[in-house]
Amino acid sequence: MSIDTRIVDDLVANDIRFVTTVPCKQLAGVIAEIDARDEIYHIPSNKEDEGMGLCAGAFMGGKRPAIIMQNTAIGVTINALATLIQYYRMPLPMIISYRGELREPIACQVEMAVHTKALLAQLHIPTYHFHHQSDVEELDLILKHCFMSSKPVAVLTDANFWGGY
Amino acid sequence: MIRYEVLQNIAPLLRDHLVVCNIGIPSQELHAIDDQPSNFYMLGTMGLASSIGLGLALSQPKTVIAIDGDGSVLTNLGTLPTIANNPAGNFILLIVDNGSYGSTGDQPTYTGKKTSLAKMAEAAGCDRVVECQAEDTGTVLQAAIEAGEMTIIVCKCQSGNVKMPVITMDPVVIRDRFMAAVQA
Ligand SMILES: [Mg+2]
Numbered sequence: 001m002s003i004d005t006r007i008v009d010d011l012v013a014n015d016i017r018f019v020t021t022v023p024c025k026q027l028a029g030v031i032a033e034i035d036a037r038d039e040i041y042h043i044p045s046n047k048e049d050e051g052m053g054l055c056a057g058a059f060m061g062g063k064r065p066a067i068i069m070q071n072t073a074i075g076v077t078i079n080a081l082a083t084l085i086q087y088y089r090m091p092l093p094m095i096i097s098y099r100g101e102l103r104e105p106i107a108c109q110v111e112m113a114v115h116t117k118a119l120l121a122q123l124h125i126p127t128y129h130f131h132h133q134s135d136v137e138e139l140d141l142i143l144k145h146c147f148m149s150s151k152p153v154a155v156l157t158d159a160n161f162w163g164g165y
Numbered sequence: 166m167i168r169y170e171v172l173q174n175i176a177p178l179l180r181d182h183l184v185v186c187n188i189g190i191p192s193q194e195l196h197a198i199d200d201q202p203s204n205f206y207m208l209g210t211m212g213l214a215s216s217i218g219l220g221l222a223l224s225q226p227k228t229v230i231a232i233d234g235d236g237s238v239l240t241n242l243g244t245l246p247t248i249a250n251n252p253a254g255n256f257i258l259l260i261v262d263n264g265s266y267g268s269t270g271d272q273p274t275y276t277g278k279k280t281s282l283a284k285m286a287e288a289a290g291c292d293r294v295v296e297c298q299a300e301d302t303g304t305v306l307q308a309a310i311e312a313g314e315m316t317i318i319v320c321k322c323q324s325g326n327v328k329m330p331v332i333t334m335d336p337v338v339i340r341d342r343f344m345a346a347v348q349a
Contacts, residue, residue: 018224041223043251045216046243053213054247057185057220060205060344065220083209084217088340 003162004029006136007095012039014143016066016093018058020044020051024070024097026162031068048073049080052092059090064147066093071100071116071156072109081123081152091147098129098156103164120154127154130161166299167325168261169194172232174303178310179204183347185218185231189268191261193329195232203346206332206339212241215258219248222256225347228310229255235262235276242285249290252315259306260317265324283319291317299323 001009007030011019018041021031035042041063045051048069055065069077073096085092099106100113120127126149128142129135139155146153168191176199185205186192192206207214215238218231238244238260248258264277276282283296293314297305299322309316332339 018220043223043247045247047241049213050216050241050243050247053210053216053241054220056213057217057222058224060217060340060347061221061224062347063224080210080213084213087209088336090340
């Protein structure tokens with residue numbers, strides 16, 4: 001089974017039915033897999049804070065949401081995380097492409113990578129870093145933890161996890 | 166006619182539907198005019214009322230009316246293509262366009278100058294866009310509710326606010342009673 005299928009299987013098994021995405025090269029396979037699944041309403045967003053608004057609405061409408069985005073989006077979404085998702089206490093799994101880590105070819109990506117964990121820690125967001133492919137085995141538990149605690153939760157997936165760049 | 170008067174006029178229409186109301190004075194005014202559990206008041210996060218409303222409309226069958234402002238739509242313009250390409254027959258976006266950032270002291274926005282939000286919505290691909298004068302908002306909104314077709318309403322009104330108390334309700338209470346109204 002491909003890693004993309006495995007990830008989307010876990011989303012579906014955890015009743016996630018509404019997924020918004022902003023693309024990243026590393027996430028192309030996951031996004032294609034989400035788009036192909038009948039169980040999931042896939043709604044691409046133009047910016048990640050917009051996507052968090054969509055997810056908040058879907059959650060209040062009774063559907064479990066998730067957002068797929070790049071770590072650079074942390075810079076765009078701090079306000080939406082603090083004043084919408086956290087303030088109204090909503091669950092939101094964030095599957096994040098962690099650019100700028102080992103095997104990254106583009107130097108500029110490192111500039112946000114060095115801030116990513118610090119910003120997530122500052123926001124008190126439970127954060128998991130997938131570096132080896134076997135780390136995906138924790139995804140199911142992470143998703144359950146997210147909905148149990150009604151918090152945004154970050155899963156950082158780096159280039160090594162995706163099998164190189 | 167200013168936003169407060171528009172909200173007063175349409176309050177009897179709003180109370181039977183799910184309403185997502187924009188941050189700041191719009192939410193304070195609606196809360197003072199006719200507080201309902203079916204109102205979701207945004208206490209922060211400028212710009213996301215239309216996105217929350219769309220996500221909600223796509224996830225359950227009840228009619229959703231998102232009350233947004235010109236300044237807030239301008240800050241989240243990407244919402245228009247997303248709305249256009251994910252049509253929800255139960256979604257109405259009511260943009261109260263007073264040509265100003267009302268909650269921050271009525272600084273002018275570009276919609277009071279050369280920019281038309283109705284034309285931008287059309288260009289984004291929204292099929293049913295209605296621009297109206299403030300006085301006609303109730304009639305246009307009623308028609309949109311009955312149409313069962315996704316509608317963007319741009320209500321042109323004057324700038325100005327009515328001083329209302331800040332909403333002190335806990336956000337989790339707002340969200341919890343709103344979700345109960347969604348399920349009801
Ligand atoms: Mg305005």
